[in-house]
Amino acid sequence: MLHEIFDYSFTEIADIIEKSPQNCRQLFHRAKKHVSEKHQRVTVAPEIHRQLTASFVAACQSGDLTTLTELLASDVTAWADGGGKVHAAPYPVSGRELVAKLFITLMSKVPANHQLAIEEVNGAPALISQSGPQLNWILALDISNGHITGLRSILNPTN
Structure with missing residues (x-):
């Protein structure tokens, strides 16, 4: 959200969450992929x-x-x-x-x-x-x- 919505750089995010910029970039891509995947909701009668x-x-x-x-x-x-x-x-x-x-x-x-x-x-x-x-x-x-x-x-x- 910090990158996508608030336009923070990965370097700025890394400083905030105490991770490397590369790690932040990877976390961003994984989260974006997870959100984009369709999750089938199980409906029960x-x-x-x-x-x-x-x-x-x-x-x-x-x-x-x-x-x-x-x-x-x-x-x-x-x-x-x-x-x-x-x-x-x-x-x-x-x-x-x-x-x-x-x-x-x-x-x-x-x-x-x-x-x-x-x-x-x-x-x-x-x-x-x-x-x-x-x-x-x-x-x-x-x-x-x-x-x-x-x-x-x-x-x-x-x-």
């Missing part, structure tokens, strides 16, 4: 997405580690975003077993006054937690080839 979301919730609530692990892709990653105001995991958690154990633990700590529902968010089913009219968090699942590949928790920073 809403009923399959909803079913996997419901199965995920049931496995978490029952503590069924085996079923939950089978729902997750081997390279699954979980992210959390608290908007800098709510305590959230500072780093992504990756790997089937770690993510499964994390979500079984998290779901066991959901307060009794939270109502869980599967609602459409950004065009796909997601898990919503509410306390009365107050939205607590949203959990959106990325799904590919019949497995959950990503879990994105968005925590309400006003809670």
Whole structure:
């Protein structure tokens, strides 16, 4: 962006990011190639997405580690975003077993006054937690080839 948008030279960029101008030039060309490549977005039928979301919730609530692990892709990653105001995991958690154990633990700590529902968010089913009219968090699942590949928790920073 510094080169393309702000017209910085590779020498100026190298000074800023403490790399060589040649390295900066290579990084620029790789990034430009990556952006220009067409990335095919995987679309999943809403009923399959909803079913996997419901199965995920049931496995978490029952503590069924085996079923939950089978729902997750081997390279699954979980992210959390608290908007800098709510305590959230500072780093992504990756790997089937770690993510499964994390979500079984998290779901066991959901307060009794939270109502869980599967609602459409950004065009796909997601898990919503509410306390009365107050939205607590949203959990959106990325799904590919019949497995959950990503879990994105968005925590309400006003809670």
